[in-house]
Amino acid sequence: MKIGIIGGSDGLGKTLIYYFRDEFDVTITARDHKKGREVADELNVKYIESNKQLAGMSDMLIVSVPINHTPQVIREVAPFMKKGSVMVDVTSIKEEPLKAMEEYLPPNVEYIPTHPIFGPRTTELDNQIIALTPTKKGKWYPKVYSYLAGKNMRIIETTAEHHDYMMSIVQVLTHFSFISTASAMAKLKVDINETENYESPIYNLMIDMIARIVSQNPYLTYYIQSMNNNGKKIRKAFNDAVDELREAIDNNDDEKFVEIAMKATKNMGDIQNALGRSDKAITALSHEYSLLNESVGREIALKHIYSGKVHVGVLEKVDGKTATLDNGTKLRIANIKVLSDEELYQWKVNNIKWKKQSISCVFSENVTPNIIVETLANVEDVLDVVLTDIYQGPQIEKGYESLTFEVVALSKEALKNVRTILTGFGGVLR
Structure with missing residues (x-):
């Protein structure tokens, strides 16, 4: 499906690109063509200069321009809309855009005035509210409703006036x-x-x-x-x-x-509910600061809640508003989420180049290799351990055997810890 976004270089229009680009063929326009092209290149979507041309090629046209310009843009592009397409606007006022759609769109074009009740800084659609104010429902409406419900959004159907x-x-x-x-x-x-x-x-x-x-x-x-x-x-x-x-x-x-x-x-209605929600917000803020302070001197993963980038390093210090890592990275505490140990581990698995090494060690032939393998597999930052060889020969003293383990790990420190454990089992590294 081809989705066109008029006003895709800023605000909610730009945010919509993130939601749609992986599922649909997205093209945007912008008042500032230079900026529009830069955003399109950055987010890997198409750019076109003409609103009218975009209207003629889109299955769904989304109008995401300032409220005061929305009726004017609707009037401008209405005659050029593709037959059987749908127009959607995303402004927070619904009466004026609805009037413009009713007056200027041809009968073969559907329209669904909408209001996503969240800002452009919102990173997830899950549990966000969107209001739909249609005066009639055509073939597009159930498709749009189903898509939004599939994203677990809270959908309100109402009139533009209400x-x-x-x-x-x-x-x-x-x-x-x-x-x-x-x-x-x-x-x-x-x-x-x-x-x-x-x-x-x-x-x-x-x-x-x-x-x-x-x-x-x-x-x-x-x-x-x-x-x-x-x-x-x-x-x-x-x-x-x-x-x-x-x-x-x-x-x-x-x-x-x-x-x-x-x-x-x-x-004010349910005061206890309001107190509960505000208590949760206060507790969450306090917990985040406490967690950061307790993590000073330790390796930590901090995810920027808007860019999604994860910063990993040893937390050097925390002041009132900033967290500083040992690599010099400084992040505003208000804009980060502290990842759990499990999330940090998974980030390392996905982003750090794995280290692989074969380690041979001589043990008494009475040793149980499987127990050694299980123990090594539980070492921090060790991803995999395989026993690849058991050798008895001229170079090995009678009553002993050489075990070779292939170890995959995330760090040199993990490999060092593996060797320490092997010697702790009574082995002699070869």
Whole structure:
């Protein structure tokens, strides 16, 4: 199947390439042709300059451009869509793209407005949420649904209007409050680094969430605010809530404050579930730091959660934000996952050139070779041990025999340990 992605050089459009390139024939366009070609070459997909040409050659055309440009791009390419194809958009506002699709796409082209409710930094589709807001379901819809379900995604089927109302809470309200908090801190000239000396785990999580939102493309967050038809009502409700709370405090009205807080708490739903989830997040963060501190001086494998690259070495030191390996590699702790000993071992098996050596050793003929083989096979970083020869002859003293083992290992140290164990069994290396 040929998939075209308009806007494949940045953001979610670029992320989609990673998900699709191994299964489908992917071609992308980009506003910046130079950058688009570079991304296409890097990710081993095709590049084309014309959106209209891409529309004419794609079985599925995905529109992944800024929200404010999405209706315009739909209008631009609609007449050139391939007969029997499908158009999908991935913007977080659904009413406007749906209207454009309904108005401009020909009858022989299906359309499925979608909203993947995760950001471009998401590395796995498993358990991620995607909203589908079709007004009618053609032959493509069950195929798309089945594909997403096969990736273990959580699929929401709803209307564009209801989707946009829910996103006015999930995105418009939260983004507005988070950016307001960050802006207040800037106005107060708060040194965020200094506050970290006093931070509680909850404050730490909150700052990370705020930073995640404010670090997004500010034009994206602006258009999420301005293009959602419910935005004005939501922002007014937030302002009213802030004013009411401020007045209660300024008027020393503790009863009013408690009333507001209790009413808000009751509306939060399952508080115990929320406490459980936040406790898990705090515990996970604490465990990662503890694991790193306990691993100083030991060999460790650190996987970068976005690039997927694994860095292996002896952990030299850990400071507040950075882990440093003995090879000079410095990694931000927030961006890495500590691999288990089993994962480190498997990485070595897959990535390190194996070392192979035949080792001969003279033992009493009463020795049991199988026990020696089993013991050597359990040596750390030894992959395989085979007894290749048992020899008795003129060079070997009577009552003794020479055993030759072929050993495959990941390191010279492992081979050295094998020789040490052989001599520990009473053998004499030849």
